[in-house]
Amino acid sequence: MLPSFRSLTTFCSCLALLTASLPNAYAALTISHTRVVHESAKRSSSVIVANPSSRPYAAQAWVNTEADDATTAVPLITSPNLFRLDPGNEQTVQINALPNDLPQDRESLFYFNLQEIPQTAADAGQNVLNVALRTRIKLFYRPSQLKGRPQDRLKDLAWSIQQIEGKTHLVVDNPSPYHFTFNRLIISGAGVSETINAKGMALPLGRQAYALQNVPVTNGLQVTFTTINDYSGTTAEISSPVAQP
Structure with a gap:
């Protein structure tokens, strides 16, 4: 350019x-x-x-x-x-x-x-x-025709555990038209929690995966997360269940 x-x-x-x-x-x-x-x-x-x-x-x-x-x-x-x-x-x-x-x-x-x-x-x-x-x-x-605030779509993020190339990953599916940058992302279950270094954003109408190291795959897993908003601030903390394979 x-x-x-x-x-x-x-x-x-x-x-x-x-x-x-x-x-x-x-x-x-x-x-x-x-x-x-x-x-x-x-x-x-x-x-x-x-x-x-x-x-x-x-x-x-x-x-x-x-x-x-x-x-x-x-x-x-x-x-x-x-x-x-x-x-x-x-x-x-x-x-x-x-x-x-x-x-x-x-x-x-x-x-x-x-x-x-x-x-x-x-x-x-x-x-x-x-x-x-x-x-x-x-x-x-x-695009200006996208209505509503990005943070209002955080509840639509769908979380699951997937095996990718033989390794366990936390996967997020983002049905919204917005990019989400995670400021804090923690997965927990069975008394164990792991803070994920989520460098990759949740892509609009796409999927992002994060490799897991410590958390066992058990029932009742959940994620707790915050994201960066349009003004570089932090959104309110949200907890969501994680679906099993």
Whole structure:
């Protein structure tokens, strides 16, 4: 989507490899959201990028797919997509939708990316390493004809135990048109409980599976969970029974 900045993206990707060995590296720029919901009836949505640090930064913003590639076309573009941000300043980045044929019966998932590029001070020596860090947040394209609140559909999630490739999994079937990100997910039964590292979301009109380690498959299993809402808060805790195979 950003061919004019392809070389910059390649450069930033190389620098990103360096950050893997920098456990105390933190992004200097901040974003006003931890997720964005773009309703299809709106021409644009926005995030505010702030620079609370004491040095200027250049920044690049773009939208891509979960695959995190630079070649797949997406129907959302950022404006501006490249800008300078001085210390203490803010920049509003608009996310504009292009004509598209995205599904109208469910949300579509994209990602908003913010790449910060530190500016080299004029008096800096030649042996200075500037590391470019990237922040990546979920961006949900939501058809406006979807009615009701996503959290009202949490009760529709159906949970079961399934054997997948010889291993026991907790499976969730999501009949709703919304993505659900679990903040907390616990399965319990027979006096044993297990907290599940649920990195994968419950996909709209789809199925997600989570491998189990400790909980025995017995009658009376149940899950207790919370999810992240549209405003990055946590939904009320819900408990649901788990069906046996």
